[in-house]
Amino acid sequence: DTGVSQDPRHKITKRGQNVTFRCDPISEHNRLYWYRQTLGQGPEFLTYFQNEAQLEKSRLLSDRFSAERPKGSFSTLEIQRTEQGDSAMYLCASSFDNGLAGLGMPYEQYFGPGTRLTVT
Amino acid sequence: ELKVEQNPLFLSMQEGKNYTIYCNYSTTSDRLYWYRQDPGKSLESLFVLLSNGAVKQEGRLMASLDTKARLSTLHITAAVHDLSATYFCAVDGQHQPDDKIIFGKGTRLHILP
Numbered sequence: 223d224t225g226v227s228q229d230p231r232h233k234i235t236k237r238g239q240n241v242t243f244r245c246d247p248i249s250e251h252n253r254l255y256w257y258r259q260t261l262g263q264g265p266e267f268l269t270y271f272q273n274e275a276q277l278e279k280s281r282l283l284s285d286r287f288s289a290e291r292p293k294g295s296f297s298t299l300e301i302q303r304t305e306q307g308d309s310a311m312y313l314c315a316s317s318f319d320n321g322l323a324g325l326g327m328p329y330e331q332y333f334g335p336g337t338r339l340t341v342t
Numbered sequence: 343e344l345k346v347e348q349n350p351l352f353l354s355m356q357e358g359k360n361y362t363i364y365c366n367y368s369t370t371s372d373r374l375y376w377y378r379q380d381p382g383k384s385l386e387s388l389f390v391l392l393s394n395g396a397v398k399q400e401g402r403l404m405a406s407l408d409t410k411a412r413l414s415t416l417h418i419t420a421a422v423h424d425l426s427a428t429y430f431c432a433v434d435g436q437h438q439p440d441d442k443i444i445f446g447k448g449t450r451l452h453i454l455p
Contacts, residue, residue: 263447
């Protein structure tokens, strides 16, 4: 399967614990995005990487959240001291930017299956 | 701040009927995306619209973009039950200092047999 994969698919944790999610993008994609989706809402952008560089972070991303993409391939999203409000689906997406995005070319994002986090 | 509004948020319709979902956005952008999401599943890309007047069609779905009106539409022709899903539009906040791509809240479409 050459699509975007995420692990784990489901995570139940107690409030105050730390959790880490992994995303493996499509292999030739240089951009990787993290989103959070709560029930009945659209995905909310959290952050994105171009290769290993984290280029943008949303104001939604509190200090308890950190993301890495150390070798420009897979990425991890860690949430420290989880709170009940962190319960959501965490989606990863990847795309290929050939340098023409600034010229109006699309960078279509392909989404993974998501990690559903439940904080009790 | 870029805002994206979809309407309706819920739509129940009979098979064979036509309907349109609307997506309005608040600031200048010339890239708009439509996605489909089935319950408990991830998002599937449907259309990428890049310029004013762009129209794309796939099967019974047709999407269009009017950048001057800041409006995109997703038109469903002769709906079938398999099209039941939640449909999201997303707008590229190219000139926003913070958020990259902003999604609407989605339109939950239920097609009755």
